[in-house]
Amino acid sequence: MKIATYNINGIRSRLGNLLAWLERERPDVACLQELKAPDAMFPAKALAEAGYEAAWVGQSAWNGVAILARGVRPVVSRRGLPGDAADVQSRYIEAAVDGIVIGCLYLPNGNPQPGPKFDYKLAWFERLIAHAAVLQASRHPVLLAGDFNVVPTDFDIYNTRSWLKDALLQPQSRACYAKLLAQGWTDALRTIHPDERIYTFWDYFRRHWETNSGLRIDHLLLNKRLAPRLVDAGVDRWVRGEKGASDHAPTWIVLDAGRSRPRRRTSGA
């Protein structure tokens, strides 16, 4: 089972890129961020024709998240992150697919910092940490996947020089990520590739794609129930090189089949 996360950076303007990727890589589940589309403008029909059912939370102009599943309907368990009823930004959706609870998230960027946007990022992160504790403790296999807008360590960026003031590298942002992992989550990409420079985002400026000047900010975190099923992880870099590409590339894991229900113990014999 292949599950991917992909910040599409505008699902309407990049629908062709999305469909080409789905057709070629055929992920079983795709978590999308930055739809930049209101609910009514989500291209559900085109995705259904490509074999994917979807659940989404849209918003005009910015944000927006979705979970696509090939051939099955995602069973939504939550729209929006708990903890702040006044938060109107569409950054979280959670659904079960094939017995796995999947939280798809788009963590606030937080720039410029310091400032209210950075405060919002850290507050949102604390709400995520609180909800993640509940998910970690649940008896279900759980995956948290999305654009976390955090470069976890200096090994996860080509060079820190021009990013030292950026919200993605701040000690507070990294401390939140470390606090989350300390609950027992497995960072799939780093676990499978402990000694490799891996990036998931290359900005549009300064020929950063052409020079492989990237950042690792899209993450897939497995709870203790799910982690034993991790088989492989990677980045579909070819997508970033396509015409009209998002500035992120799809990032994925492969899980073994597992069991949808506990096997009944056979007695006697």
Place this chain on the structure above:
DNA sequence: ATGACTTACAGGGTAAGA
């Protein structure tokens, strides 16, 4: 380097992203 690119919304020039 309030930079550079790119998109949404709107129908020009901001706002936002990372």
